[in-house]
Amino acid sequence: MPASLKQPVTVTAEECASELLEVLPGVMNDMRQFMRGHVGDQLSVPQFRCLAFINRHGASSVTEVASFLGVTKPTASVMVDRLVKAGSVLILTDSQDRRRTQLHITDAGKAQMQDIRRGARQDFAKVLAAQSPQELAELMAGLTILRRSFHRI
Amino acid sequence: MPASLKQPVTVTAEECASELLEVLPGVMNDMRQFMRGHVGDQLSVPQFRCLAFINRHGASSVTEVASFLGVTKPTASVMVDRLVKAGSVLILTDSQDRRRTQLHITDAGKAQMQDIRRGARQDFAKVLAAQSPQELAELMAGLTILRRSFHRI
DNA sequence: TATTGTTATACTCTATAACTATA
């Protein structure tokens, strides 16, 4: 039985909210550093997410990318443009509706994304290696709740 | 007993790392929106953290701020400068060591910070209100592990 | 010499406003 459940305490949504405000920014900082530290400083966190989305959703549009990332269309447009210039993304035009774009990840982009993911995952895992299996299970449970509460698309 | 513990599964540090990479950026997006949505769009997430640190640590230096935020000294210097211009922070010079600055939060900065925190906390709490007390306890447990693993200063 | 902090420069992220092209 996990330590946190030995004597059941009532946790309010407000307390969780406070903890989110205090803890997450620091973890995100480390995530940014981890990503910069691999394969020649290639991708920012938002670019990584953008590529991962395009990889999952073949022929996605700029609007879909914006919606997933939770940013405006101009922001997504600029970000995609940078990824195109970097050779990570290919833009095609939808022949049915010529306003829409069909974004595709390139082989280079796929490799780039996987390298960054592998490196950052290892860096995170190194930090988490000090935790017991029980604690890792608790962390995963917490993340699952976060995913459920804040999932987009 | 929480659902996640009914049939104990082994969770690896790598799996937790992957989940962190996928889940946290989206939550941070919402945090940014929440902060922008209160009291006239006053503070960014980094500015909020900066103010909170200066509030906790009276007479802190730029170097200490940089260390806490996990950024370089120029980055912290610029950020503090913006907060000074906004009237949220006061800079004094250490009379013992005239190279060091002594950063102090102003009353206006304190109010600003508390308004933003209250607003963002409420927004987060609203999202989390759908979760059961048990799930909130699990989330808090996960955040506690994160805090322990990634705490600065 | 070492440390504290700033300035200069450059890039990304982000938003709003205004625009073009297509439907």
Next chain:
DNA sequence: TATAGTTATAGAGTATAACAATA
């Protein structure tokens, strides 16, 4: 008219490199 996307503009966050002031 409505939608998809881009361009223009502005400001914040971030880093590195070079510098000034102080110890």
